[in-house]
Amino acid sequence: MDLRDESGSTALLTDQYELTMLAAALRDGSAARRCTFEVFARRLPHGRRYGVVAGTGRFLDALTRFRFGAAELEVVAGFLDAATVDWLRDYRFTGDIHGYAEGELYFPGSPVLSVTGTFAECVVLETLALSVLNHDSAVASAAARMVGAAAGRRMIEMGSRRTHERAAPASARAAYLAGFDATSNLEAVRRYGVPGAGTSAHAFTLVHSGADGEHEIEAFRGQVAAHGTGTTLLVDTFDITRGVELAVEVAGPDLGAVRIDSGDLGVLARQVRRQLDDLGAVKTRIVVSGDLDEYAIAALRAEPVDAYGVGTQLVIGSGAPTAGMVYKLVEVDGVPVAKRSSHKESRGGAKRAVRSARSTGTIVEEIVYPANAERPAPAGYEVRDLLVPLVRGGTVLDRPSLAESRELVARGLVSLPWEGLKLSDGEPAVSTTFLA
Numbered sequence: 001m002d003l004r005d006e007s008g009s010t011a012l013l014t015d016q017y018e019l020t021m022l023a024a025a026l027r028d029g030s031a032a033r034r035c036t037f038e039v040f041a042r043r044l045p046h047g048r049r050y051g052v053v054a055g056t057g058r059f060l061d062a063l064t065r066f067r068f069g070a071a072e073l074e075v076v077a078g079f080l081d082a083a084t085v086d087w088l089r090d091y092r093f094t095g096d097i098h099g100y101a102e103g104e105l106y107f108p109g110s111p112v113l114s115v116t117g118t119f120a121e122c123v124v125l126e127t128l129a130l131s132v133l134n135h136d137s138a139v140a141s142a143a144a145r146m147v148g149a150a151a152g153r154r155m156i157e158m159g160s161r162r163t164h165e166r167a168a169p170a171s172a173r174a175a176y177l178a179g180f181d182a183t184s185n186l187e188a189v190r191r192y193g194v195p196g197a198g199t200s201a202h203a204f205t206l207v208h209s210g211a212d213g214e215h216e217i218e219a220f221r222g223q224v225a226a227h228g229t230g231t232t233l234l235v236d237t238f239d240i241t242r243g244v245e246l247a248v249e250v251a252g253p254d255l256g257a258v259r260i261d262s263g264d265l266g267v268l269a270r271q272v273r274r275q276l277d278d279l280g281a282v283k284t285r286i287v288v289s290g291d292l293d294e295y296a297i298a299a300l301r302a303e304p305v306d307a308y309g310v311g312t313q314l315v316i317g318s319g320a321p322t323a324g325m326v327y328k329l330v331e332v333d334g335v336p337v338a339k340r341s342s343h344k345e346s347r348g349g350a351k352r353a354v355r356s357a358r359s360t361g362t363i364v365e366e367i368v369y370p371a372n373a374e375r376p377a378p379a380g381y382e383v384r385d386l387l388v389p390l391v392r393g394g395t396v397l398d399r400p401s402l403a404e405s406r407e408l409v410a411r412g413l414v415s416l417p418w419e420g421l422k423l424s425d426g427e428p429a430v431s432t433t434f435l436a
Contacts, residue, residue: 010062011072011091014127019076022120023084031120036331036350039099039113039129041106041324045138049420049429051323052144052409053112054174055136056102059129060396063093066128093121097391098352101400103177103408104386105416106137107366107428111351112325114371114387119332126327135167137323139174142294142314144409147179148421149298154307156197157183158289159315171315177406180310192402199227199259205237214238220250230256232287235272236263244272248279257285257306265290266303273304293317294423347434355430356381361415369435376435 025031044051068076068088077085095117106112113129115122147155157175160168172188182197183189189196200223208218220233229251235243235258247258258276260268265288276284288300289309297308328346329337336348350371356364356378366386367376377383389397400408413421420429 008065009067009069009072010065010128011068011088012075013062013131014124016079018124018126019080019084019088021123022087023080025119025123026084026087031118033119034116034333035119035122035329036114036116037122037126037327038111038115038330038351039133039325039327040109040111042326042345043108043324044428045141045322045324047423047425048141048145049422049426050141050416051106051137052140052178052412053100053102053104053106053133053137054140054177055132055170056099056113056390057399057402057405058136058170058173059132060390060399062128062132063125063391064396066093066125067091087120091121091124092394093117093125093391094394095121095391096389096393098387099390100386101388101405101408103400103405103412105409105412105430107430107432109347109368109432109434110366111353111368111387114350116350130325130327132170134323134325136170136174137325139171139315140178140409141323143175143178143180144413145294145423146292146297146308146310146314148413149294149301149423150308151301153305154182155180156287156307156309157185157311157314158198158309159311160185162312163315167315173402175314177402178409179406194402199223199232200234202234202237202261205234216243217246217250220247224251229254232257232259234259234261236260236268240268240272241275244275245279248276248281248284253280253282253284255281255284257287259287259289259309261288261290265296265305266300269300269303269305291317298423353386354383355386356383357415358382362417363415363430366430366432367435368432373435
């Protein structure tokens with residue numbers, strides 16, 4: 001199982017309006033009504049044909065720590081009545097949660113998470129669920145597209161310096177789940193067991209420079225002395241051709257890799273590959289980085305690039321838009337309820353979902369149906385249930401490890417119709433049918 005973050009209460013990772021609704025519900029008696037809330041995305045972000053569910057494990061961990069201790073109660077007592085504060089003091093989620101397994105693909109309308117309990121205990125979880133699932137699913141969905149564009153080449157997540165310090169390990173986890181090979185973020189290594197990677201930045205080269213000139217070779221000597229010839233040397237601080245020459249001079253033909261972080265990466269990769277080969281370093285790999293997204297990675301597919309370092313466009317850039325998930329009340333005391341606001345409609349009633357596939361494994365359709373209805377079984381297709389139990393009676397159940405969820409992503413991508421893997425804009429890779 002994943003290593004856990006035991007860093008205290010998560011109760012205040014929420015919006016104030018959830019607690020003001022709670023106070024009103026406790027006063028008028030609606031707090032005890034049996035309700036189901038669902039998390040889903042009305043549509044996929046522009047240009048996307050599928051999404052990847054990520055963050056489920058983090059949400060469940062956070063749920064176990066959704067507790068109001070003295071420090072949390074002191075904050076909320078400033079705007080809540082005493083009865084509501086007393087209720088929060090003893091808060092424990094006692095309901096049931098079903099959801100898509102972490103690593104499952106999702107499409108518009110997929111009931112990614114279904115939360116059932118009293119109105120009071122469910123309504124306060126909205127922001128916690130959405131903040132985790134929206135962030136992690138957005139990063140994982142972007143990462144999956146990048147992994148596909150890389151066509152089997154090594155992918156390193158390097159986005160820590162471009163996002164919030166608490167989001168950085170979560171981003172690394174989501175990227176690894178979606179197929180990245182390693183991360184530069186050491187908290188993700190500690191907390192989640194993601195493999196670590198990283199060698200040197202331009203600062204290490206520059207610190208060896210002085211008034212009498214550039215001493216790039218001294219930087220390379222220092223790095224090789226510390227980490228061996230298998231290290232990766234950053235060769236573009238000054239002149240790339242000279243940098244490659246010095247790198248091989250210091251490390252020899254067994255140099256592990258060189259990294260290029262700027263310029264026309266395709267042209268430079270070809271140039272560097274020829275130079276490395278001419279110098280006898282035929283096994284030295286080429287790593288490229290620098291504001292890469294899935295389109296830039298795909299454009300480099302024909303170039304002699306062995307690995308990609310991806311940061312900004314994965315964690316905050318256009319490569320990782322919000323997943324657009326919402327948390328909506330769909331059933332009260334067994335009666336479906338639905339929002340009808342223009343462009344923000346929801347479908348009433350608790351739901352379940354199955355995915356049908358051909359005997360070859362290729363997905364044909366996703367079918368969403370009422371939770372109390374008979375499970376659909378389209379003739380001629382293999383059918384798989386998508387929602388699995390995550391919490392029963394308030395108790396978090398065993399769930400897949402991060403490695404198992406990572407494998408689920410890989411299997412899901414292989415099962416998509418081929419057009420679903422295109423990077424161009426288009427319809428969702430799989431159609432969704434909603435049964436009444």
